[in-house]
Amino acid sequence: MSLIVVIEDNPENSRMVAKLLRAASHNVIVAEDGETGLTTVFEQRPDLVLIDLGLPDIDGQTVIALIKQQPELANVPLIAFTAFPPDTAQSMATAYGCHGVITKPINTRTFVNQLEAFITKP
Numbered sequence: 001m002s003l004i005v006v007i008e009d010n011p012e013n014s015r016m017v018a019k020l021l022r023a024a025s026h027n028v029i030v031a032e033d034g035e036t037g038l039t040t041v042f043e044q045r046p047d048l049v050l051i052d053l054g055l056p057d058i059d060g061q062t063v064i065a066l067i068k069q070q071p072e073l074a075n076v077p078l079i080a081f082t083a084f085p086p087d088t089a090q091s092m093a094t095a096y097g098c099h100g101v102i103t104k105p106i107n108t109r110t111f112v113n114q115l116e117a118f119i120t121k122p
Helices: 011-023 034-044 060-068 086-096 111-116
Strands: 003-007 027-031 048-052 078-082 100-103
Touching: 003 011, 003 034, 011 027, 011 111, 027 034, 034 048, 034 060, 048 060, 060 078, 060 086, 078 086, 086 100, 100 111
Parallel strands: 003 027, 003 048, 048 078, 078 100
Antiparallel strands: none
16 A cells, blocks of 8 residues: 555546546545645655656646656656656656656546556555
């Protein structure tokens, strides 16, 4: 069981993602904006962070950069979560230093496996 922080401002998306992950026995904390997400990540030190790139207060690129500045979070996978077209999303995720990208809308049958593939097992 992993702790996953989901930084997503769309309540429908965050509810669906949290429901799928909890059904797979993961602990999930949802943050609805970048500032709350940063505070949560810094305090909780999760096993993975799923980050919407289009947040209302702080853009995803900045959130990712601030997380990456923390040495104690260096091994936490940062996954971009976006509705951008796949090629654009992949380019952005790579440029921002993410470990991967998942595009919206998600495939509910494969989403959990996609995300779990990024979690490092001890």
